[in-house]
Amino acid sequence: MRLTTKGRYAVTAMLDIALHRNRGPISVMDIAERQGISAAYLEQLLAKLKKGGLLVSVRGPGGGYQLDRALAEITVSSIITAVGDGVDATRCHGTGDCQDGDRCLTHELWSDLSGEIDGFLSGISLADLVGRKEVQHVASRQDQRLIHARHL
Amino acid sequence: MRLTTKGRYAVTAMLDIALHRNRGPISVMDIAERQGISAAYLEQLLAKLKKGGLLVSVRGPGGGYQLDRALAEITVSSIITAVGDGVDATRCHGTGDCQDGDRCLTHELWSDLSGEIDGFLSGISLADLVGRKEVQHVASRQDQRLIHARHL
DNA sequence: GCTATACCCGACCAAATCGGTCTACTTTCC
């Protein structure tokens, strides 16, 4: 299993959109500035999330991205999967044949681990994250800083 | 967090040594053949495991590697850590400052995840793995195949 | 209908990492 910045950025962006969902569509630039992510790079990730059915986009001025499901229905696991950072720790990708057709010594171990991780991440939805005090705190700090920066 | 073949190979090798621990020191070649891993590559991993205090080596003919602790004291987590595949899913590596000095939106999430994974892997020792029926089964198959191959 | 805003798309890229090889050396047993 590998969890790279791709997955992290994707979750961060989704959470950002979730937190500002009452402001209408959120533009890539807004997210990029608030979260400190390259806008061009972020676009690619959002495209995948859209393809994965987690987001819808609105084009033209005032446009941006919006969630396509209820907060509680979007799990962290689904976000990471949609963006391509698989949650599979086995080498055989579940088929059980990484040692010329046969199961290797440690297959069971990695398979169990994958289940553990996926179970954990499936149990956390955007609704959960939005509700966390720490998250709300960080979010309001980010909002303030953005307003301040734009004032210059 | 990223779990690559480095960590997988390391655990596999340690388990192989554990399974054959009554035969005296195990040579790199033996492990490589049984597990289908490049011997030259495996050497690097065993060197790290030795540096990490999990193995001791015996030089000269008939030499090889042996475990330096009791089976129950060697956890999967410690093996993976020793070989360099960290189990840290955060971007800030625990310091909580990946957004120019401040904590990012998702720090808590990754931190929790890391804990979850580490907890799981810390709870599994070589003793546990050696005791699993599936593991013993695969091991005896590998032993048979090696004897057969060497007979040619 | 212009134009500014924004998403859309695909090519491209530098750096890092991965998995692995190769060579040369040392220690130890027989």
Place this chain on the structure above:
DNA sequence: GGAAAGTAGACCGATTTGGTCGGGTATAGC
């Protein structure tokens, strides 16, 4: 002394990562 092992390190090709660039296209608002 020679063979069997571990030790050390440079080196390498392929892939992935994280990211840029440039040109699209849709659309709201004047």
